[in-house]
Amino acid sequence: MIRWFSGLTLNQKLGLLALALGAVAIFARVGPGQTITLNAKELLTSVQRQEDHVTASELAAWVIEGRADYRLVDIREPKAYAEYHIPTAENVPLATLLDGALGRTDKIVLYGDGGIHAAQAWTVLKARGYTHVYTLLEGLDAWKEEVLFPVMPRSPSPEEQARFERAAQVAKSFGGQPRASASPGAEPMPLPTQAAAPAVAAPTLPAGAAGGPKKKREGC
Amino acid sequence: MSAPFYKLGAFGDEASLIVAFLVGIGFGFALERAGFGSAKKLVSQFYLNDLAVFKVMFTAIVTAMLGVTYLSWTGFLDLGLVYLVPTYWVAQVVGGLVLGVGFVVGGYCPGTSLVSTATGKLDGLLFVVGFAAGTLGFALAFPLVKGLYTAGDLGTRTLPEALGIPHGILVFTVVVVAVLGFAGATWVEKKMADRAAAATE
Numbered sequence: 002m003i004r005w006f007s008g009l010t011l012n013q014k015l016g017l018l019a020l021a022l023g024a025v026a027i028f029a030r031v032g033p034g035q036t037i038t039l040n041a042k043e044l045l046t047s048v049q050r051q052e053d054h055v056t057a058s059e060l061a062a063w064v065i066e067g068r069a070d071y072r073l074v075d076i077r078e079p080k081a082y083a084e085y086h087i088p089t090a091e092n093v094p095l096a097t098l099l100d101g102a103l104g105r106t107d108k109i110v111l112y113g114d115g116g117i118h119a120a121q122a123w124t125v126l127k128a129r130g131y132t133h134v135y136t137l138l139e140g141l142d143a144w145k146e147e148v149l150f151p152v153m154p155r156s157p158s159p160e161e162q163a164r165f166e167r168a169a170q171v172a173k174s175f176g177g178q179p180r181a182s183a184s185p186g187a188e189p190m191p192l193p194t195q196a197a198a199p200a201v202a203a204p205t206l207p208a209g210a211a212g213g214p215k216k217k218r219e220g221c
Numbered sequence: 222m223s224a225p226f227y228k229l230g231a232f233g234d235e236a237s238l239i240v241a242f243l244v245g246i247g248f249g250f251a252l253e254r255a256g257f258g259s260a261k262k263l264v265s266q267f268y269l270n271d272l273a274v275f276k277v278m279f280t281a282i283v284t285a286m287l288g289v290t291y292l293s294w295t296g297f298l299d300l301g302l303v304y305l306v307p308t309y310w311v312a313q314v315v316g317g318l319v320l321g322v323g324f325v326v327g328g329y330c331p332g333t334s335l336v337s338t339a340t341g342k343l344d345g346l347l348f349v350v351g352f353a354a355g356t357l358g359f360a361l362a363f364p365l366v367k368g369l370y371t372a373g374d375l376g377t378r379t380l381p382e383a384l385g386i387p388h389g390i391l392v393f394t395v396v397v398v399a400v401l402g403f404a405g406a407t408w409v410e411k412k413m414a415d416r417a418a419a420a421t422e
Contacts, residue, residue, distance in 0.1 A: 016400045022287045023396030027389040031293040031300055040302050046230035104371060105307050130305075130377050 039128050053123060054138040055110055057147040061171050064089055071108040076122050085192045087112070087144060088175065098122055105131050112137035112144070149177030149193065224298040249336050258340045260328025267325055269413050272406035279399045290392050311373030327351065 009017070047053055055063075063071065064087070073090040075082050082092040093102045095118060103109055109131065111119040119136040126134045137144065146152075151168035154161050169179035176193025223229065227237050255277045256262040265271035292298040324330050329337060329348045337345025363370070381388045 012403070016403060019283050019287065019396050020400055022291070023283075023393040026287065026290050026294075026392040026396075027387075029290050029294040029389045029392070031290055031388050040228070040299055042230065043228045043302055046228070049230075050233075104374075105376065130307075132304075 039124070044124065044127060047127075053120075053134075054136045056138050057143040058168075058171075060087070060110065060137055060144070061148045061175065065171065065174065071110055072103070073110050074103070074112070076111055076113050076118060081114070085141075087141075095122055098126065099129060103131065105129075106133065107131075108133040108135075110135045110137055112140045115140045115142055145177075145192075148172060149175055150180050151177075152180045224292065225302050228302050229299075248332070249339065252333055252336045253340060257333045258337045258342065258345070260337065260342075260344055263330075263333060264325065264328050269409055270417070272410055275406055276403055279402055283396055283399045286392055286395060290388070305377040305379065308375040308378045309371055309373050310375060312369055312371065313373070315369060315372075323352075 006014070060073070064073075073087060075086045075090040075092045076095045076098065077092075078094055079092055082090075086092070090112070091102075095113075103126070109126070111122050111126075111134065113119045113122075116136065116139045119140055123134050123136050139146075147168070149172055151165060151172050153165050157165060165179070172179050223231070226232060227240075232240065252258070256273060257277070262271060263274060266274040289298065289300065289303070293300045320330065327334075327348050329345060331352050334345050334348035334352065338349050359366070381391050384391070
């Protein structure tokens with residue numbers, strides 16, 4: 002037996018070794034199987050590295066630049082979407098998220114009213130193997146606070162003043178309105194109509210999105 | 222579970238580039254030592270004179286498959302986190318045919334052309350220029366071929382899922398096929414060598 006084995010060429014020995022390992026592997030229990038498994042550590046690492054979101058100001062800059070390498074997805078119901086949505090957003094309600102409208106390799110930015118629904122949708126998409134998913138940090142709330150209705154700080158430094166003036170310009174291009182200073186309990190600001198919103202260079206609205214009813218809504 | 226290292230945060234973005242660089246150097250070195258820096262060696266594959274490409278690639282598949290299986294079985298590697306290229310079967314059939322034609326005509330595939338260039342071969346360098354131009358052309362023409370790019374989307378599929386057989390059985394089957402393939406390849410090479418010898422007599 003030993004003599005027979007030592008008479009083999011190296012290639013034959015390696016072949017035998019592979020066969021032996023393969024035979025043992027028959028009993029291996031591996032693979033993710035049919036159920037979706039989330040690796041908590043991987044998800045948390047990705048969150049901790051801030052790889053999971055974009056801020057409202059970043060998104061505003063992307064829209065103004067006319068960047069086309071991502072898909073902005075409004076996960077609210079069609080009614081809420083018709084009332085107001087961020088320019089260039091498409092509507093894919095939460096329940097239909099996995100129905101094939103989104104590609105697994107697309108760069109996707111999700112948003113809802115606050116941050117929670119989008120974050121939940123983010124988790125599901127990540128678990129299903131969508132590779133480039135982000136949420137808009139704090140959702141439409143942040144979009145209104147930071148982009149549409151930026152607030153002039155009380156007694157601003159020159160730097161803050163300059164930052165506010167830039168923000169005010171961005172706000173106007175999206176049909177928003179900069180505010181003089183934060184005053185709790187102030188009148189809610191009216192959201193821009195969709196017709197007013199795309200006053201920026203590149204963005205185009207999906208068909209049927211323009212001219213939503215003007216409706217006063219509290220800044221949530 | 223402590224692997225994949227990057228996804229579980231063992232190192233960050235910058236370190237991952239260094240790791241990728243080292244792995245790339247290792248890969249290139251292995252290809253060069255297998256003789257794949259030479260277009261003659263690679264193309265012999267298609268004339269059945271020298272099936273080294275088949276043997277090396279199948280060896281790599283079997284080695285990686287057994288390694289991943291055992292690492293996952295022992296709980297070291299979370300297979301669910303290993304990135305799988307999604308199956309776009311139409312796109313992949315078309316892409317495979319284009320690559321195959323390029324391989325036969327040019328004598329290299331993209332990886333081996335870089336290996337060949339690194340060893341100072343001009344035909345390899347020309348091939349690299351060609352595939353860079355092709356890549357650029359594809360990028361520019363992308364709006365026209367966008368539909369093809371994702372045609373035949375089946376999502377991320379694995380053979381055990383698609384065939385409905387346990388992972389272990391599939392592993393053993395692939396090993397058996399590989400070993401039979403090696404024996405067959407060696408037999409074919411001998412046949413072709415005999416024929417060539419007879420032709421020169």
